[in-house]
Amino acid sequence: MIDFKNGAFIKLKQADPGALGQNLYAQLLPDEKIISAYKGVRDYVVFTDKRFISVNVQGLTGKKQDFTSMPYKKVSVFSIETAGTLDLDSELELYFSGVGKVKFEFSGRCDIVEIGKLIASYVL
Numbered sequence: 151m152i153d154f155k156n157g158a159f160i161k162l163k164q165a166d167p168g169a170l171g172q173n174l175y176a177q178l179l180p181d182e183k184i185i186s187a188y189k190g191v192r193d194y195v196v197f198t199d200k201r202f203i204s205v206n207v208q209g210l211t212g213k214k215q216d217f218t219s220m221p222y223k224k225v226s227v228f229s230i231e232t233a234g235t236l237d238l239d240s241e242l243e244l245y246f247s248g249v250g251k252v253k254f255e256f257s258g259r260c261d262i263v264e265i266g267k268l269i270a271s272y273v274l
Contacts, residue, residue: 222272
């Protein structure tokens with residue numbers, strides 16, 4: 151489970167959803183579609199058309215995985231920060247009522263504005 155008091159994922163890069171393994175696909179609903187995926191060193195985040203799923207890969211072999219599902223409808227406030235000229239990272243902060251905050255930092259190619267639009271389409 152994400153630590154909502156210190157929930158931060160740093161330096162996520164765009165990833166191929168097909169390369170993330172069968173455990174992820176087992177979590178999806180039959181009509182749920184993956185929009186985009188971002189991977190850190192081991193952990194990753196997947197944005198679908200219904201929620202985003204944060205995956206914490208654990209152990210030496212990485213077979214143990216924690217899936218935290220966060221529906222967009224539970225987001226009370228969110229913030230995006232676009233990349234700049236010298237600071238090439240973009241950020242997404244999500245606040246969940248009664249739970250806390252999660253912060254994602256993206257490096258490299260990431261369309262943070264599109265992610266913001268996706269979240270806004272479900273939250274607003």
